[in-house]
Amino acid sequence: MYGRRSRFLTFMLGAGLAFLYVPMIMLVIYSFNYSKIVPVWGGWSLRWYESLFKSEDVWNAVVLSLKIAVVNATFATLLGTLAGLAMVRFGKFRGRTLFGGMLVAPLVMPEVITGLSLLVLFITLKKLIGWPEDRGFTTITIAHITFSLAYVAVIIQSRLTGMGETLEEAALDLGAKPFRVLTDITLPRLAPGMVAGWLLAFTLSLDDLVIASFVTGPGANTLPILIFSRIRLGLRPDINALATIIILVVATGVAIAAFIMYRQQKQFQRDMQIAFQEEK
Amino acid sequence: MTDRSVSAAVDVAPHHASALSRLMRRMQSGWRSIVVFIPYVWLLLFFLLPFFIVAKISVAQLVIASPPFTDMIKWTDDGVMSIRLAFDNFAYIFEDDLYVKTYINSLKISSISTILCLLIGYPIAYGIIRSGPVTRKLLLFAIILPFWTSFLLRVYAWMGLLADQGNINNLLIWLGLIDEPIRLMYSEFAVYVGIVYTYLPFMILPLYANMEKLDATLNEAAADLGSRPTNTFLKITLPLTMPGIIAGSLLVFIPATGEYVIPDLLGGGNVLMIGRLLFNEFHQNVDWPTASAVAIVLLFLLVLPMIIYQYYQAKATEEP
Incomplete structure (x- = not known):
């Protein structure tokens, strides 16, 4: 629905974007502040970046968070894709309502409830079967997969609905076996959705503080847990530096991903056009 | 694709419904149930079950122990099971x-x-x-x-x-x-x-x-x-x-x-x-x-x- 954009809407857009971006820009600027007291300007400096790179705690937290994020994203994408396929393509099956409910609830469930309930689950399991022995990498990853898979499933579901079933039906009519239809048609067409889901799951995992704080054990500090324990006590210039690096990495990553997806989409449209032209 | 061809594709979809449902029946057993089974079990175990445990603990009593709450079910000496719910x-x-x-x-x-x-x-x-x-x-x-x-x-x-x-x-x-x-x-x-x-x-x-x-x-x-x-x-x-x-x-x-x-x-x-x-x-x-x-x-x-x-x-x- 294109059309005139009234002055009021243009103003709201500008103000909204300023509201979203000015705090982040300030955060970045003050990371280059020499002064130890964050809001007091003491000249440009890179000293906080230096102290950041020397900190072993920060590196350990970064490594742990990245490991969790990669394993989480991979499993969440697999499980979420299966769940999305089941919801969209399998019609009615026994327990579909409960399944659908369990797939949507993690999207809105307050984190304190999810965190608390997973922790008591892990403790009960340990009492009953002796697993998981310590809390840390494994328990955080399981917790993250549980909510990430719901996000992946949403993406896969909307993609499957958008794709329609005509190509699959054509393949079946031409005698392809159902499994071959899945591997040769459905999954390749789903691939961009799965990539988007993987990236989302990866980010959600890196972002989570509350659930990880519940299910972690002594010594296993993810990056958000480390950041939170420091900023609870007030502003810290080294956290500004860390934030700047994170913002930079994320912005670059998202921009690249968006560019690739945009190009793929164009490529797909071109392919379709050529296919239709040849048909004529 | 233009909007028109999309809506055309939607319009012809019902004709294929029979082919699809045939397919669905063929896949009824085998890998199709595995597809549902894996995420289903995961969510039951790690999403639904924990809430029941939380509900159980909410009716237990605080004790100084690890974990710090009483058991809901206790076996008395003569082998009688007693359930304690503390609201x-x-x-x-x-x-x-x-x-x-x-x-x-x-x-x-x-x-x-x-x-x-x-x-x-x-x-x-x-x-x-x-x-x-x-x-x-x-x-x-x-x-x-x-x-x-x-x-x-x-x-x-x-x-x-x-x-x-x-x-x-x-x-x-x-x-x-x-x-x-x-x-x-x-x-x-x-x-x-x-x-x-x-x-x-x-x-x-x-x-x-x-x-x-x-x-x-x-x-x-x-x-x-x-x-x-x-x-x-x-x-x-x-x-x-x-x-x-x-x-x-x-x-x-x-x-x-x-x-x-x-x-x-x-x-x-x-x-x-x-x-x-x-x-x-x-x-x-x-x-x-x-x-x-x-x-x-x-x-x-x-x-x-x-x-x-x-x-x-x-x-x-x-x-x-």
Whole structure:
């Protein structure tokens, strides 16, 4: 629905974007502040970046968070894709309502409830079967997969609905076996959705503080847990530096991903056009 | 593909229904059930089961042990099983002023934040829709980008702005509007700012997705028939975007009610919110039964909004 954009809407857009971006820009600027007291300007400096790179705690937290994020994203994408396929393509099956409910609830469930309930689950399991022995990498990853898979499933579901079933039906009519239809048609067409889901799951995992704080054990500090324990006590210039690096990495990553997806989409449209032209 | 060919594809779909259902039957056994089975079992084990354990602990009693609560089922010496349910925790929550006040305050803060997000987010989403195709993509990207960066750091950014010696106070003093720094941090105001700031994309995106489907010809027809813009907006646009408004509002309201990080960092001890109370009850007081009861009551308060959200989510994914 294109059309005139009234002055009021243009103003709201500008103000909204300023509201979203000015705090982040300030955060970045003050990371280059020499002064130890964050809001007091003491000249440009890179000293906080230096102290950041020397900190072993920060590196350990970064490594742990990245490991969790990669394993989480991979499993969440697999499980979420299966769940999305089941919801969209399998019609009615026994327990579909409960399944659908369990797939949507993690999207809105307050984190304190999810965190608390997973922790008591892990403790009960340990009492009953002796697993998981310590809390840390494994328990955080399981917790993250549980909510990430719901996000992946949403993406896969909307993609499957958008794709329609005509190509699959054509393949079946031409005698392809159902499994071959899945591997040769459905999954390749789903691939961009799965990539988007993987990236989302990866980010959600890196972002989570509350659930990880519940299910972690002594010594296993993810990056958000480390950041939170420091900023609870007030502003810290080294956290500004860390934030700047994170913002930079994320912005670059998202921009690249968006560019690739945009190009793929164009490529797909071109392919379709050529296919239709040849048909004529 | 043009819109017409899409709708044509949809139109012929029913003819293929028989081929599809044949396929579905063939796949009934075998890998098809595995596809459902794996995520199903995962969610049952790691999502549903934990709630039952929390419910169980909420009716246990606090003891100094590890884990710090009593067993629900006890075997007496003569082999008789006795089940103990202690509803004291719930009675305690409802009798204690602090808990009731905190629940009410959480609901108040999340409701007002939701309205603020809607008032700010709606014109932004509408502004994006009213832009040209390229600008539209760029604006949408600009709205989503902060969502990908760390939530925690976005809250931290406001700690720097709102502090006593922070940027906002400095700016106001420099402008000569105030002489002394005013207290912005550790207040309900700071919590509102934090929630609106971090949850705004959650409001804009469902609204955008909904507005994308709007048909501009309806507005043109209304204008041709002499309707004023305000009237057209109230009678056509607003009702048609209701599903987006509801989805976006619930996506803000539900998680904001249980929010922990924002009230902890920006509200401090001055703002009562249930997520923070639950977290502290659990970690600082190590009172698991009370924390579990608090969680169960919170869940109970949010069940209805969650069901409504699920209904809209299911409708949104089913529509092509």
